[in-house]
Amino acid sequence: MQIIKLDATPSTNSYLKELSTQKVLKDFTIITTQNQTLGRGQLNAKWESDAGKNLAFSILKKEIDVSINKAFLISMSVSLAILEGLKELGVPDLKIKWPNDILSGNSKIGGILIENIISGSQIKRSIIGFGLNVNQKVFKNAPHAASLNTIVGRNYDLDKVFYLLIEKLHYQLQKPILAVESELFARYHSHLFKKGEACTFTTQDNSQLKGVIVGVTINGTLNLKLENGDFQEFGLKKIQLQY
Known part of the structure; x- marks a missing residue:
């Protein structure tokens, strides 16, 4: 594992993707910043974030070897690891809103963006990006957005939140995804927002x-x-x- 901390960057996913074309990176190389200036979600949806109050990081995961038609298992695995970490931080009523949002109650607190590198019909590597609202209190252009601070009512140490989430993700992503496919499906659907409604x-x-x-x-x-x-x-x- 290698962690690279940046003062600021437009996008941790873009930075990591570019870096991976310039040099050979270790498995689980991580780019993180507390000031992502042009964060994006699925299909380039924009992420509203105040400098120094939130977290953004991206992880290079190698040797995934999952077929393209099962790519969403990676998203399931990542979502569940993040939920485990947030639960330990005291965040209540955690849900996964399809396809890539992390919610507390009805409020969005985080988002996932996964970009896969494909060889033939197999996914060989993934760049896994995650943005989390931690201590930001005001969201001008995102009516459903909230942060750990606004939900739980206290400030969080950004480094502690970061290392806890990395620990959970590292543990989860070391497991062969196909070996835990049934478990991932069951756990994911138990947290799926509005399921059955x-x-x-x-x-x-x-x-x-x-x-x-x-x-x-x-x-x-x-x-x-x-x-x-x-x-x-x-x-x-x-x-x-x-x-």
Whole structure:
């Protein structure tokens, strides 16, 4: 494991990806900063973050060897490790909102961005990025956002939070993912936000869709039971949950 701490960077994922093209990096090389200026989520969604109050880090995980059609197992593994760490920090009512958000109650406190390096039909390496709202108190442009501070009511030591999460992620990601596939699915769905509930979604053409969240498939699509009783799967960003 190698940890590189930066005073600031536009994106820890981008920095780590560029660094990996310039030199051979050890497995579990980590880039971290308390000031990510252009943080991004899935499909370049922007992340609002005040300098010195939150955490952002990215991990290079080598030798994953998971097929492309099971890529979402990596996201499941990462999400569950993060939930374990946050639970130890006293954060209540932790949930995973498909596909990549970490929630406490109805409030988003963190987000995951995973970029995979593929060879043939196999994922060989992953750059795993995570941003966590820790001590920020005001979010101007994110109505569902919160932080550990606003939820629990106290300031957190950023280094302690960082090292705890890295410990949990290192332990989880050392396990062969395919060997714990069934366990990951069961645990992930036990924390899936709004599972079994009737929800309203907005589609890409801004129309409304209603359905009950059944679960997430092996390839990461969201499975819904629609009002007419049919089951339908939706891919990333095809629908957005309204809550």
